[in-house]
Amino acid sequence: MIRSVLIVVILGLVAACSGVKLGYNSADKVLAWRLDDWFDLSDGLRQPARDRLHRVLAWHRREELPRYADILRSAERRLVDPAPLRAAELLALQQQVTGRLQVLGGRVADEFADVLVQFGPAQRRRLLARLDENNDEFREDYVDADAGAVRKRRIDRMVDRYQFWLGRLSPEQRIHLEQWVDARGTDAAWRLSLRQDRQRVFVGIVDEAARGKSSPQTALRLRAFFADLEAPSAPPVRARHEEGDQARAQLTADLFNMATPAQRDKARERLLRLAEDCLALAGQGAAS
Template identity: 30%
Template sequence: MRLLKRLATLLSLSLMLGLVGCSSLSLAYNQMPLLAGLWVDHYLDLDSAQRGRLKDALQAWQAWHRREELPQWLALLRQGQAALDGGVTPDELAALERGAQASLERCLQHAAPLAAPLLAELRPAQWQHLQKTMDEKNAEWQAKVGGRGGAAERAKRYITNLERWLGDLDRSTRRQARADAEGWHFDLAAMAQGRATRQARTLEGLRAWSRQDLAGGTAVFMRNVQTLPGEQLYRDQITASLLQLLNGLDARQLQQVRKHWADWSAELHRLQAN
């Protein structure tokens, strides 16, 4: 899980990270079994029978999520709106992150028994494919953020995540966000080590689920949410920038953010009703 995406939002709900960038939250949510299935298949190289079982599991998981977790998303959205209206404090931001982590844990706990049978039947070649694909993704990340254009790439990602959650930023706010991100101290070695640690834990968690150690695997996945010592400075810089940006929005920008979130609330209510 990317550190930036956990911090650069008042509502860092892990599932929504892939959805809010779409033009229609409802469309993306309704297509989640298809989109998630393609993503999982990319990492595991499933055969046709396994794809069918994965589809059934994802549809069952989504039915639970629509019924049980969408109300939690709405509550967290209301919590974020209340924090924004009164000026966001570090404690409020931390409380929102804890709410997001609780949502993630519930989602993992429900996913574990659905995923375990499929994981148990993976062949050695499929586990090797997973390892290879994760290694390739890590190499791609390191090339993007660690090269000469790394600071610009990190700034671009920061602004993209901000606008997913807040709506379009005006020119001066974008300029300030870019300047902040380009000025952050970034320890490539420490961040790369953090990604390697999370990759190893992800494999450990999946292996645990494949052995029917559902609670143990979920606990390993939740450790991936924790900030590692080498990442703390980078996290603190992002948090400080985010708080300054949120509390510096003028009345027009605040109104735009409220409208952006009101639109989300309406879509979530429609999804829940379906």
């Protein structure tokens, strides 16, 4: 989906610190390809979609990257303090990130609504096909897979994530992470069901837009849809969302509190370099 594709590229760049600038500067080409791949854009839609994509990226570079830098520098300053990290502090930090994602979702909704109302059967078919492919991959990897393979995949993914910030985990940190994974088990079937529910809502927005909904109406529905991804309105979903956030924040606090001085220094260096890259990219946008 449009917002998901944008976030994968824009925020996924943080996964490779040394390549943030290169990745961000090529995001327009990557995203244009992904949009076409997901929606099979016709000649009449391709250029308008790219124009709006360029506007979103220019706005994001100019307005949002300095805010990301502020968040990153705030996190770095906290790591200077030797006091133990608390899950509540990490949840507050995550709330700031969530707020920025909600702003991004609103901007994407406003920019792309008038493209969405021009979608036809070809765009709907391609979207459904891509959603089915993604769901099949998720089902194969997490729902139908051997329990041991799923456990390993989850642990490997989380180890990679934390080692990006801390470097090689100690045996004690790894054991703690594995115990956390085992204690929580897997909720893959529920996650797949939630994915499919949200996909049906999005396809419904596409269908309503094609049936003659105006761009402002479509933008409002998209805004509500994107906002719900970050802060679910349905009580059962919201409760599980918040419980997962709390559990992950506690795990992160535990691993950082177990960190060696060298690991904390590495995390601080990562945060500072990412903040510097965000500001440099924002400055490039201002100069262009």
